[in-house]
Amino acid sequence: MTAEVFAGLALGLLVVAPPFLPPYFLEILISVMLFGYLGAAWNILGGYAGQFSFGHAAYFGIGAYTSTLLFLRLGVSPWLGMLAGGVLAAAFGLAAGYLSFRYGLRGPYFSLVTLAFAEMLRVIAVNTKAVGSSLGLVIPNREPAPVNFVFAGKLSYYYVILAMAVGAVWITRRVARSKLGYSLLAIRENEDAAEASGVDALGMKLRAMAISSFLTALGGTFYAQYFAYIDPTITFGPSVSIQGLLQAIVGGAGTVLGPVVGAFVLTPMSELSRAALRGRAGVDVMLYGIVLILVISFLPRGIVGSLRRPGKGRGNPPGVPLQ
Amino acid sequence: MRMNLLEVDAVTKRFGGLTAVSRFSLTVDAGDIVGLIGPNGAGKTTVFHLLSGFYAPSEGAIRFKGASVVGAKPHAICRRGLARTFQIVQPFVNLSALENVMVGAFNRTGDVKAARQCALEVLDFVGLGARRDVLARELTLSDRKRLEMARGLATRPELLLLDEVMSGLNPTEIEEIIGLIRRIHAQGVSLLIIEHVMRAIMALSQRIVVLHHGEKIAEGRPADVARDPTVVEAYLGEEA
Amino acid sequence: MSEGGRSLPPSDLTADLLLQAVVSGLLLGGVYGLVASGLSLIFGVLRIINFAHGAVMMLAMYTTYWLFSLGGIDPYLSIVVTGPLFFLIGMGIQRVVIEPNRFAAEHNQLLLTLGLALFLENLALVLWQGDFRTVRPSYAGASFVVGEALVEVPRLVACGGAIVMALALFAFLRLTDVGKAIRALSEEPEGAMLMGIDVGRIRAVAFGIGAGCVAVAGALVTPFFYVAPDVGESFNIIAFVVVVLGGMGNFVGALLGGFIVGLAESLGATLLPGSLKQLVVFGLFVLVLLFRPAGLFGGGRDR
Numbered sequence: 001m002t003a004e005v006f007a008g009l010a011l012g013l014l015v016v017a018p019p020f021l022p023p024y025f026l027e028i029l030i031s032v033m034l035f036g037y038l039g040a041a042w043n044i045l046g047g048y049a050g051q052f053s054f055g056h057a058a059y060f061g062i063g064a065y066t067s068t069l070l071f072l073r074l075g076v077s078p079w080l081g082m083l084a085g086g087v088l089a090a091a092f093g094l095a096a097g098y099l100s101f102r103y104g105l106r107g108p109y110f111s112l113v114t115l116a117f118a119e120m121l122r123v124i125a126v127n128t129k130a131v132g133s134s135l136g137l138v139i140p141n142r143e144p145a146p147v148n149f150v151f152a153g154k155l156s157y158y159y160v161i162l163a164m165a166v167g168a169v170w171i172t173r174r175v176a177r178s179k180l181g182y183s184l185l186a187i188r189e190n191e192d193a194a195e196a197s198g199v200d201a202l203g204m205k206l207r208a209m210a211i212s213s214f215l216t217a218l219g220g221t222f223y224a225q226y227f228a229y230i231d232p233t234i235t236f237g238p239s240v241s242i243q244g245l246l247q248a249i250v251g252g253a254g255t256v257l258g259p260v261v262g263a264f265v266l267t268p269m270s271e272l273s274r275a276a277l278r279g280r281a282g283v284d285v286m287l288y289g290i291v292l293i294l295v296i297s298f299l300p301r302g303i304v305g306s307l308r309r310p311g312k313g314r315g316n317p318p319g320v321p322l323q
Numbered sequence: 324m325r326m327n328l329l330e331v332d333a334v335t336k337r338f339g340g341l342t343a344v345s346r347f348s349l350t351v352d353a354g355d356i357v358g359l360i361g362p363n364g365a366g367k368t369t370v371f372h373l374l375s376g377f378y379a380p381s382e383g384a385i386r387f388k389g390a391s392v393v394g395a396k397p398h399a400i401c402r403r404g405l406a407r408t409f410q411i412v413q414p415f416v417n418l419s420a421l422e423n424v425m426v427g428a429f430n431r432t433g434d435v436k437a438a439r440q441c442a443l444e445v446l447d448f449v450g451l452g453a454r455r456d457v458l459a460r461e462l463t464l465s466d467r468k469r470l471e472m473a474r475g476l477a478t479r480p481e482l483l484l485l486d487e488v489m490s491g492l493n494p495t496e497i498e499e500i501i502g503l504i505r506r507i508h509a510q511g512v513s514l515l516i517i518e519h520v521m522r523a524i525m526a527l528s529q530r531i532v533v534l535h536h537g538e539k540i541a542e543g544r545p546a547d548v549a550r551d552p553t554v555v556e557a558y559l560g561e562e563a
Numbered sequence: 564m565s566e567g568g569r570s571l572p573p574s575d576l577t578a579d580l581l582l583q584a585v586v587s588g589l590l591l592g593g594v595y596g597l598v599a600s601g602l603s604l605i606f607g608v609l610r611i612i613n614f615a616h617g618a619v620m621m622l623a624m625y626t627t628y629w630l631f632s633l634g635g636i637d638p639y640l641s642i643v644v645t646g647p648l649f650f651l652i653g654m655g656i657q658r659v660v661i662e663p664n665r666f667a668a669e670h671n672q673l674l675l676t677l678g679l680a681l682f683l684e685n686l687a688l689v690l691w692q693g694d695f696r697t698v699r700p701s702y703a704g705a706s707f708v709v710g711e712a713l714v715e716v717p718r719l720v721a722c723g724g725a726i727v728m729a730l731a732l733f734a735f736l737r738l739t740d741v742g743k744a745i746r747a748l749s750e751e752p753e754g755a756m757l758m759g760i761d762v763g764r765i766r767a768v769a770f771g772i773g774a775g776c777v778a779v780a781g782a783l784v785t786p787f788f789y790v791a792p793d794v795g796e797s798f799n800i801i802a803f804v805v806v807v808l809g810g811m812g813n814f815v816g817a818l819l820g821g822f823i824v825g826l827a828e829s830l831g832a833t834l835l836p837g838s839l840k841q842l843v844v845f846g847l848f849v850l851v852l853l854f855r856p857a858g859l860f861g862g863g864r865d866r
Contacts, residue, residue: 052670054677103853107669108612112803113852119800120845127837179429179438186426189415196375196409198401198430198478238796242681249674282688282792289682296675297664 007257011166018158026154030226032267033161034219038240039247039259040168041215044175046245047253049208050188054111055118056216056244058096059089061125061235063217064224068137071148078149082221086214093213094206101205106191115238122236136231139224149225157226164222165260168215173256175211184208185254216244239285246288250295252302261303266291326389328353328482328513329374329405334383336369336537343369344537346383351482356504356514358528358545360521362558366537367517368410371484374515375407376400387482401430406480408471410487410517414459420446420470421455427477442477449473449503465496469503482513489520497523525549533557579711584833585826586712592825593722594780596818598798599805600729601776607749607812608769609661610669614676616777617799618683623649623778624790625687631698631785638698639720642782646775653774654767661770662763680799687792698785717786724783728776729818735772736814745769749812777802801828804848810858819860 018026038060046052066088067081076084096117105113126134144152151157175181183204186194191201224230234240251262269291270284277283299306329351336344344366351357359367372378374385376397385392392400406427415423424442425435432438446452449469454462459470468488475483485504489497501523508514518524524531525545533541533548535557541548548554598620605613623645630636630644656679664675705716736742744765747755756762780798788794805824809816824844831843851859 050670052673099853103856105852105856108673109807109852109856111670111673112612112807113849115800116845116848116852120842120849123838123841123845127839177435179433179435182422182426182429182435182438185418185422186415189417190413192377192397193409193413193415194426195397196377196401196407196413197427197474198398198406199426200396200398202396242677245674277689280689281693282685285681286685286689289678289680289685292674292678292681293660296667296671296678297660300667300671 003257014162019155023154026158028267028271030154030158030161031271032263033158033165034222034226035243035247035267036260036263037161037165037168037222038216038219038244039251039262040165040172041212041219042244043212043248043253043255043259044172044184044215045205045208045212047248047255047258048172048175048181048184048188049205050184050254051205051208052107052111052245053114053212054238054241054245055114055116056212057236057238057240058114058118058121059093059213059216060220060223060240060244061118061121061230061232062089062092063220064230064235065125065131065137065220066217067221068139068224068230069131071139072137077147078221078225079147082149082218085221086217089217089220090210090214093209097206097209098202101202115241118236118238118241122232125232125236132231134232136229136234137224139228142228149221157222161222161226164218169256169260171211171215175208176256180204180207188254242288246292248302250291250302252304252306252308255302255304255308258302258304265303327351327386328355328388329515330384330386331370331374332384332386334370334373334380334385336366336373336378337381342537344373344380344534347534347537347539349532349539351513351515353481353513354511356508356516356527356529358524358531359515359517359534360519360524360531361534361540365534367534368486369537370534371407371486371517374400374484375405401478401480404479404481405484406475406478406482407484408468408475408486408488410490412464412467412471414462414467414470414474416460417458419456419458420451420462420466420473423459423470424473424477427474430478442473445473445477448476448506450499464491465499468492468500472503472507476507476512480512482515483507485514485516485518487517487519489518489523501526580833581830582710582712584829586709586714587718588826588829589822590714590718590722590825591829592822593725593818594784594821595798595801595805595825596821597725597728597780597783598777598802599809599817599821600732600814601773601780602802603806603809603812603814603817604732604745604749604776605770605773606806607814608745609657609665609766611661611672611676612803613770613773614673614799615656615679615683616773616802617795617797618680618687619649619653619774619795620777620781620798621687621790621792621795622652622683623781624785624788624794625691626778627782627785628696628698628790631700632696637700638782638785639724642724642779645782646779649778650771650775652771654771656774657767657770662766665766680795684792684795691792693792696790698790700786703786715787721780721783721787725780726818728779729814732772732776733814741765741768745772801844804844804851807848807856808851808859810860813858813860816858816860820858823859 018029042056063085066085067078070076070081070084071078100110100113125131142150144150183199186199187201187204195201220235247262247266248259250266252258269287273283273287295302327350331347331349333346333348334344335346347370361367373380376392376395379394387403387405421442424445425438428438428441446455449472451466451469451473454466462470489500497520504527516524516527528545531545531548532539533554540557541551541554602613602616626645627638627641630641631638660679661675664672703717706713736746744760747760748762748765801824805820806817808823809820827847828840828844831840
């Protein structure tokens with residue numbers, strides 16, 4: 001109960017305060033929301049179903065490129081393009097997921113194959129002139145046009161990503177309190193025992209994959225519209241995959257609020273480190289590495305997970321709250 | 324015309340050059356409690372894996388409620404009404420007892436409240452009601468065994484396969500589990516039980532099947548099987 | 564790898580080009596094999612996929628670079644320093660970071676090495692920035708011709724050195740007590756523990772050897788490669804492919820797998836434009852993962 005109250009208050013603050021924030025902080029907040037969103041999307045497959053994808057950039061990139069190409073080549077509004085990208089990403093995710101799960105890939109092997117898929121998309125994008133090769137795509141003409149997902153000020157973008165993040169958290173909550181959620185946790189804990197208890201592991205994992213990949217793709221569109229520039233490395237590269245995963249792991253994989261909490265911890269940390277050691281690229285990611293090691297070593301359930309049930313225990317974090 | 328609940332028809336299972344189960348046949352009717360015994364390595368758990376869909380037979384047929392289950396995935400077989408426990412307990416360690424059983428209950432309903440209600444009832448039935456919010460990893464072995472049975476029961480099976488549920492338990496706990504199994508049976512669930520604790524299997528079973536080196540070497544009432552020289556030989560031979 | 568995608572449409576393909584591709588692929592494949600052997604060894608004993616493998620290689624390359632540019636020490640000679648140094652560093656990493664978490668869930672251990680990789684790669688970036696550096700001793704450009712194929716001496720030495728190192732590793736595993744303990748722990752962990760093997764020490768040694776191998780590989784490639792914080796990443800991915808192909812924990816398989824992957828990559832570079840050769844490697848990776856996860860030569864875990 002207190003978690004909900006806290007979250008409610010925080011949300012209230014997040015809605016009301018930003019118009020009064022200086023632009024620099026608003027930018028950071030947007031990053032926090034975006035990473036929290038991506039973390040929440042990853043969390044459904046990684047935290048709940050326990051399938052650690054290292055290649056979620058594939059869906060991010062599909063989302064970013066689909067909406068951008070539809071906009072640039074056919075004049076389709078990125079809002080629609082966003083949906084199209086989501087559907088395409090979900091289709092790709094289902095295909096990749098079906099191949100992987102049907103052939104029984106689990107654990108690290110699953111992680112590796114998802115990494116391979118994302119890398120393959122990146123290589124294809126780099127070598128395809130039609131999508132801009134390594135130069136990528138620029139969205140020109142930044143005349144504000146909300147119907148085309150182009151806004152005058154950062155504030156509007158902020159509210160979009162805030163809404164998306166809230167949506168993702170809400171979806172996570174709904175899933176967690178449903179048959180799907182319990183089934184995913186069972187699969188995460190022990191897939192064979194879950195099957196023996198009547199859980200259709202393949203079907204459930206695919207469902208989680210579809211939701212996760214769809215949501216991740218939407219994030220890709222947002223990124224494209226906000227930054228007005230995408231290229232294969234930014235969108236399909238490992239750093240996107242790692243970002244999503246990181247928020248969830250640090251904040252608490254398999255919890256509803258974990259990814260957002262993780263983003264609130266990691267993004268400012270990253271910003272501060274970059275500001276402190278200006279001109280030295282890589283400090284923030286170096287810190288990510290240290291944080292990851294520390295979290296796995298001392299707080300394996302993540303921040304929210306550890307608040308729920310203190311102690312290291314062994315194995316995966318618990319997730320579903322009983323109401 | 325009465326249909327057998329479970330029909331195992333000359334099933335053989337080979338792993339490469341090793342034949343784990345050879346031309347094994349068995350029928351279980353509704354209301355039966357059948358014991359499956361045999362020395363270590365006889366192939367009993369392999370039979371359970373075959374029945375529950377984790378292995379596919381190399382030869383032979385398996386029919387549950389008249390329909391073949393060969394090639395069906397474990398969850399589908401569970402849906403049809405055949406549940407099982409594992410020789411080494413496999414709880415969902417980071418979930419509570421209640422959450423564990425709810426997973427089974429979802430077999431029969433898609434609604435969280437209904438599943439929770441069903442799970443609570445089953446937990447009370449097996450005697451774990453008071454520990455429903457305890458994480459499975461923190462339960463004692465005896466409780467974990469009950470939990471696994473509860474999870475299986477929550478799927479509302481017609482046939483429950485129990486794999487050595489009494490191993491590692493002390494005499495008091497064994498008595499309690501025997502009582503629990505009788506109560507399960509009284510609810511209308513048929514049982515196929517693998518067990519090494521002889522006195523338990525003798526007391527519970529209406530009929531016992533003996534497996535040795537993957538082959539059925541005896542079948543009959545407990546008293547008859549106990550006296551069967553082939554059976555005695557099989558067990559004594561293993562001890563030597 | 565970054566060799567400037569040289570490719571021609573199939574109609575211009577000649578036996579010479581293919582021969583060149585084969586030669587280049589096999590030469591680099593030897594190095595891949597050494598890198599993968601280290602990774603395979605680590606997996607065999609510790610059962611973790613070491614994401615930081617490429618980062619260690621990168622650090623070794625930097626070490627070789629600094630020894631060369633500041634001390635004038637020949638990269639091949641510096642192996643005498645680099646190898647043992649990174650063996651010790653590897654042991655240290657294992658003891659400090661990995662061993663305390665040996666009971667953590669499998670995917671958490673994976674994340675541990677991922678965190679290590681992120682840390683090490685970006686530490687290099689912070690310390691030495693992203694500029695490409697090169698180690699070019701006097702013989703860096705030496706080459707000779709075999710038939711119609713050009714053989715660059717540094718590549719030949721790298722391959723030869725890798726094979727020698729792999730053979731040494733093989734001998735070590737077969738003949739020494741420590742080596743046998745490593746194999747025991749790799750093949751039969753429970754039995755090994757019952758035999759009184761000091762498991763903790765062996766695990767540290769195994770990681771150290773893995774690190775040492777990849778460090779030697781790093782030193783061997785510096786004369787014809789570039790040195791930068793991200794150089795390890797490409798070798799990392801290739802190492803995963805090779806190890807899965809060869810069978811996780813199968814050292815001989817890793818060496819053979821290295822040649823296969825080197826060949827596949829090189830042929831891919833000849834036949835496909837741009838950087839599409841990577842698709843050949845990844846495609847092979849996906850196929851093996853899906854259809855023969857235990858590796859072409861078996862011995863690896865089945866999924």
